[in-house]
Amino acid sequence: MDSVIGGSDLPPLMSDVVCPFCAMACDDLTVARDQLGQLRVTANGCARARTLFALPTLPAHCFIKGRAVPLDAALDAAAVLLRNAASPAIGGLAADTEGISAALALAERLHAVVDHAASDSLFHGLRALQVTGAMTATFGELRNRADLFVLFGTEFERHAPRLFDRIVHPPSALFRDAGAARGFLIGPGDGPAPEGFERLAADLIHAPAIAAALSQLVSGERPRGDRVGGIAMEDLARVAAALREARFGVVGWIAATLDPAAGDIAIEAFNRLVVTANAATRCAGFPLGGKGNALGANYVCAWQYGVPLRSRLGAGPPEHDPLRYRLKSLLAGGEVDALVWLSALNGAEVPDTRTPMIVLARPGQPLPYDPDVLIPVAIPGLDHAGSIHRADGVAALPLRRLRSAPSSPAPSSHATTLPTAAAVLTALLDRLPSSPLPALVRETAHV
Numbered sequence: 415m416d417s418v419i420g421g422s423d424l425p426p427l428m429s430d431v432v433c434p435f436c437a438m439a440c441d442d443l444t445v446a447r448d449q450l451g452q453l454r455v456t457a458n459g460c461a462r463a464r465t466l467f468a469l470p471t472l473p474a475h476c477f478i479k480g481r482a483v484p485l486d487a488a489l490d491a492a493a494v495l496l497r498n499a500a501s502p503a504i505g506g507l508a509a510d511t512e513g514i515s516a517a518l519a520l521a522e523r524l525h526a527v528v529d530h531a532a533s534d535s536l537f538h539g540l541r542a543l544q545v546t547g548a549m550t551a552t553f554g555e556l557r558n559r560a561d562l563f564v565l566f567g568t569e570f571e572r573h574a575p576r577l578f579d580r581i582v583h584p585p586s587a588l589f590r591d592a593g594a595a596r597g598f599l600i601g602p603g604d605g606p607a608p609e610g611f612e613r614l615a616a617d618l619i620h621a622p623a624i625a626a627a628l629s630q631l632v633s634g635e636r637p638r639g640d641r642v643g644g645i646a647m648e649d650l651a652r653v654a655a656a657l658r659e660a661r662f663g664v665v666g667w668i669a670a671t672l673d674p675a676a677g678d679i680a681i682e683a684f685n686r687l688v689v690t691a692n693a694a695t696r697c698a699g700f701p702l703g704g705k706g707n708a709l710g711a712n713y714v715c716a717w718q719y720g721v722p723l724r725s726r727l728g729a730g731p732p733e734h735d736p737l738r739y740r741l742k743s744l745l746a747g748g749e750v751d752a753l754v755w756l757s758a759l760n761g762a763e764v765p766d767t768r769t770p771m772i773v774l775a776r777p778g779q780p781l782p783y784d785p786d787v788l789i790p791v792a793i794p795g796l797d798h799a800g801s802i803h804r805a806d807g808v809a810a811l812p813l814r815r816l817r818s819a820p821s822s823p824a825p826s827s828h829a830t831t832l833p834t835a836a837a838v839l840t841a842l843l844d845r846l847p848s849s850p851l852p853a854l855v856r857e858t859a860h861v
């Protein structure tokens with residue numbers, strides 16, 4: 415993989431491009447590139463893809479507290495900050511596989527906690543998986559076979575922008591009539607439902623009760639009462655009948671829109687509903703949403719260290735604790751004294767914290783204030799090759815480099831072509847001692 419974006423000839427029009435900007439990882443985009451490296455999605459992208467692919471390629475400056483500096487000076491300042499930290503953490507982790515791997519290697523050197531910006535949703539699913547197990551399907555199976563979708567959540571177009579184009583109503587399907595899938599949207603919202611869908615308005619705080627009632631109805635029992643979570647029992651009975659009669663039903667959810675305090679309970683209820691429906695027909699769970707390659711970050715951590723995210727690396731065996739090492743809680747409690755924040759993709763908003771912070775950010779990343787050190791990095795899938803994981807968890811999709819850097823900046827400028835996140839993190843690692851003592855101080859960190 416390129417470590418620094420280089421200039422080589424690329425075709426002006428590229429097809430079957432993978433989009434890295436949400437966990438749907440659509441792989442059918444057509445992207446045009448002009449001679450200045452400006453990209454434009456010409457087919458199949460959603461509005462988000464069109465906006466983010468059009469971000470300009472640019473030589474960018476590094477900054478120390480808002481003052482422009484060369485990359486080496488920024489790296490030196492970042493290394494000093496990390497060398498003096500007793501309780502460092504690495505968060506965000508919105509990057510391609512190689513960027514995440516480099517971040518975890520840095521965490522290991524620092525004895526740091528690692529967590530992803532979107533890990534609350536991720537851990538709702540993982541906790542439910544531990545309790546109930548899960549029966550899911552690939553995007554391909556759903557697109558080619560599913561004829562009924564029961565979807566819990568809201569703002570589907572924001573969390574999974576091409577859900578209906580790509581999976582529910584694709585232009586073609588192998589084993590079903592492509593346009594005929596029908597379904598129900600359960601959650602807040604009063605806009606028109608997509609064709610073939612019916613909206614059942616409910617507060618998602620009631621999602622566990624609604625899913626449990628559906629399980630009862632699917633198995634032939636009649637729950638007590640006339641309504642559950644504000645939905646009339648007759649309406650729920652229609653949903654249950656549709657699930658029983660479907661050839662291939664789907665129960666899907668946007669984890670980020672569930673009750674933040676009990677998303678795992680809701681997903682347990684969805685998983686149980688899927689199992690119940692499978693007694694009569696075929697049914698699959700469908701976790702939706704996800705951003706910043708959160709699933710990929712968790713996979714890389716598991717492959718390399720044997721533990722999920724929300725772990726502390728390098729201080730003896732990797733130590734996982736989903737409550738103690740939740741980065742948002744650590745930051746809120748003032749328990750981190752140096753934070754590396756990685757945001758090479760979208761979906762990892764830089765936290766508004768006074769914790770000393772080194773930010774590796776893609777161009778266009780909003781910043782709440784000037785961090786101690788800011789190093790702009792290239793965007794995987796636009797500026798360099800790599801891979802990300804799709805929400806169904808079965809495929810790591812290859813990202814391509816689609817553009818070259820602009821011509822070299824003026825010698826007097828501090829601006830530089832954008833390095834990859836992995837290259838920056840590796841350069842930072844090289845500036846740190848191989849044994850990050852004082853160990854005694856670090857042994858008590860985060861307690």
Ligand code: SF4
Pocket residue numbers: 433434435436437438439440458459460461462463574575576577
């Ligand atoms: S739905 Fe997601 S992956 Fe697909 S084009 Fe839009 S942002 Fe990209």
